Amino acid sequence: MAIDKKDIPPIPPGWDYNPASWSQRIPIIVLAIIGMFIALYLGLYQLDIINSVWEPFFGDGSITILNSKVSNVLPIPDAILGAIGYFIDALTGVIGGTRRWRTMPWITIVFGFAVGPLGVVSIMLVVFQPVLFDAWCTLCLASAVISVAMIGPAMDEVLASLQYMQRVKRSGQSTWKAFWGIKEVVLKVA
Amino acid sequence: MWALVINIILGLWIMASPDILSFADPVAADNNHIVGPLIITFAFTALWEATRTVGKWNIPLGAWLFIAPWALSFEDKNALVNDMIIGAVVFLLSFVKGKITQHFGGGWIALFKRNPEHIQKTK
Numbered sequence: 001m002a003i004d005k006k007d008i009p010p011i012p013p014g015w016d017y018n019p020a021s022w023s024q025r026i027p028i029i030v031l032a033i034i035g036m037f038i039a040l041y042l043g044l045y046q047l048d049i050i051n052s053v054w055e056p057f058f059g060d061g062s063i064t065i066l067n068s069k070v071s072n073v074l075p076i077p078d079a080i081l082g083a084i085g086y087f088i089d090a091l092t093g094v095i096g097g098t099r100r101w102r103t104m105p106w107i108t109i110v111f112g113f114a115v116g117p118l119g120v121v122s123i124m125l126v127v128f129q130p131v132l133f134d135a136w137c138t139l140c141l142a143s144a145v146i147s148v149a150m151i152g153p154a155m156d157e158v159l160a161s162l163q164y165m166q167r168v169k170r171s172g173q174s175t176w177k178a179f180w181g182i183k184e185v186v187l188k189v190a
Numbered sequence: 191m192w193a194l195v196i197n198i199i200l201g202l203w204i205m206a207s208p209d210i211l212s213f214a215d216p217v218a219a220d221n222n223h224i225v226g227p228l229i230i231t232f233a234f235t236a237l238w239e240a241t242r243t244v245g246k247w248n249i250p251l252g253a254w255l256f257i258a259p260w261a262l263s264f265e266d267k268n269a270l271v272n273d274m275i276i277g278a279v280v281f282l283l284s285f286v287k288g289k290i291t292q293h294f295g296g297g298w299i300a301l302f303k304r305n306p307e308h309i310q311k312t313k
Contacts, residue, residue, distance in 0.1 A: 014307040014310070123227050127223060
């Protein structure tokens, strides 16, 4: 039992590294920020704020994709939604200290849910490009590569939090309190 | 690791091959445009040891590529040969697990175990 949050060992039991350390998280945050800028740029085109878009390989591909029905199915253009998604990834990547897998499981789990489904949506959009519109969009593909690259490195932290929640449950403590990082539970369960 | 890298490249090839080999069959092209990105995603995510098992998800995808020319009755012979060969290779390479050097408290499977490694370590 820890007396203070600072006494919590940063490396989860049975692990040999800390998945919430900054060296683990910073690359993901950087990727999310790059993805956010790419998506913002594409979104500005979709909002007609800029009137051309960079496309080195596929001719009219980007224009076809970015003006397609799928990209405008929701009230806001899909690239803007993507930018919001990346922003949530970056924000939930930054929040919390290096023991957050135990001190605030909710944030690692929100982080995992933000990174995972965003990746899935990106892959869906990549599939739609050739199948529905017979076109490719370079920056859309770049954005998809980024969101897929974030999944692997983000999931270990989610695993550490889920294992912690499992220990809380086994010890008979409140998983609800542990999830939100209520101090008494966080300190009690190793 | 090498098996995953090869699968990533093969996934890229599957995604690009309908255009490079100019498939005459739109069904074959659609199939590859769907399966290719999935193979890349699973193999890429499996590069990290904590999510290594995701690489196994390419076993059914490789098998599907192998039988797809028959199941979807491809008319394009290039597409048929291409998908069967690449499918077989992806299928086989997806069984290669590679070295796992890190410990993850028993991994994802621990969440369903009675007495997983991470609980033993806290006693």
